Amino acid sequence: MATRTRPVFVLGCPRSGTTLLQLMLHAHPRMALPPETRFVLPAYESRLGFGDLRDDGNRAALARWITARPQTRFDELGLDATAVADRIAVGPPTLGSALGVPLRAYAERHGKARWGDKRPAYALHVTEILRLFPDAQFVHLVRDGRDCVASLLGMPWWHRGFHEAVATWAQVMDVTRRCARRLGPDSWHELRFEDLVADPEGRLRALCAYLGEEYDPGMAEPYRLAGTAVPARKTWHRRTHGALDVSRAGSWQLRLTPDQIRLCEAVLGERLLRHGYGLSGAVPPDPAELLRYRKVAALRAAARVKRHTVDRLTRLREPGPVASVPI
Template identity: 30%
Template sequence: MGLTSKFMRTEKPVRSAREYLRNRSRGLRCDRPPVFIVGCGHSGTSLMLRIVDMHSSIYGVPFESRVLLRSRFKIRMAEALWRKNAVAAAKRRWAEKTPAHVYCIDRIFRIWPQARVILMRRDGRDVAVSLRERWGDFDRAVHRWIEDNRAGDAWCGDPRVFELRYEDLVRDFEPRMREVMTFLGERFEEGLADFHTQTTVYGGESAGIRKQPDLPPNRALRKAQLRNPLYDGSGRWRDEMSADEKCRFKERAGDLLIDLGYAGDLNW
């Protein structure tokens, strides 16, 4: 689906245009660097977008654009749209979440040298069982976790990139989000944890309580996560990973799991 059709599906252009003109007349501008949320899928990227969207200065783009995989013209078209929507929402910067943009961090900084990137990490065992439920292919899930995290490794240490573990976010929310806001140059706001109270449409799904058709399990789980108060969804691999899958994971991704600090050895 193209960028324009996604926008028409998730936004209300007439209302946005009216509010955009009103806020522009009041002197509001989208004048702060953009924020990109990247990482392996099913690592908390959707959750992070919903949280930062609660901030009074940050507009969360309500779909995965994958725009950095497209032409420079489409990138600039998207940027103009998101800047307008940020002003329409009375906010001064925009944040976009596409996990696959972890492969485009160099391009992000070529286009927006002052951009900020939040790199989400998560225990690969939990990611593997989650993606396996989505795809029906455990080995493909493990491969993606390895490749996406290796792509992010190249940018660790860059002051424009903030590395955040899903587990730290859900278990120690306020201290971690204070660090994120300091990194973004924004003040911490108490209402960030209230993301589940919003009814914003994200990715074609309402995060609120409106009734919707039956969703695939992975999308239903994401919706439930976004509409409920923050909870710790880690450790599911202990009940859902078979003995054979554990062996396969250790063989292919065990070293990376240790490198990222999720295990001290392979005796699990």
């Protein structure tokens, strides 16, 4: 399989540094990764509603759904909506092909030969992405779970609380570990945020080797693109506008309370150690807090099982193939 034409998907726990990595890849002369959109996973989950895409009218309706709705954030790509909709309408009759059109058009707009996409949520939906894009390559960025939790708690859009933040990192680590085993080194590459900011050239060279691309020095200066590739409304990404900063690595020690650190290390400890993160030796947490966490984690696990069940049943009713057709 030729790596130099395969789509690239960047994923990880929220607040793990995926936007920084997106900018680094976008700085490569052959690759383009846009700001986060909201049409790939919602379209897949709603695919029965679009009908048989071999029907011209259905493809045109899907094209409008992608390009005309503010919820998809298509407008942040800076593309001509009519032109993209026309390309979808006359393109191959599969959902993957239609969803690839705006991402490919974004790459063309920037004079790039290869396209990709970034969204932390993809970490829990690798199977769905592979159904849409069977030749995809995945890049998983890992960050110390305690730092991810501390950062999530400071986000204006995070309203789920501390226990949910901890459970999110745990679930992402467990799911992506299985994905790495299943896909292998040809389709899965993992790196740590802390290593990326401390040794950007070394880590990016290894990443480029995986992608089948030559390393470009501009990749280590992502701040040069932040003004145009990161939407201004995302004020929480302000650090991407400056030089690489290693000071945030390990900041959980100052940003989390002692009780929060105890719970994090009790439930995430094995996963943290597996990824090379040391523990502080905190005493065990209050049993009531541990029980509260386990209830939240159980609800997340149950929701994932439900999504998989719904997906399997939906597949039985698909009117046609969903995989992208090479063009």
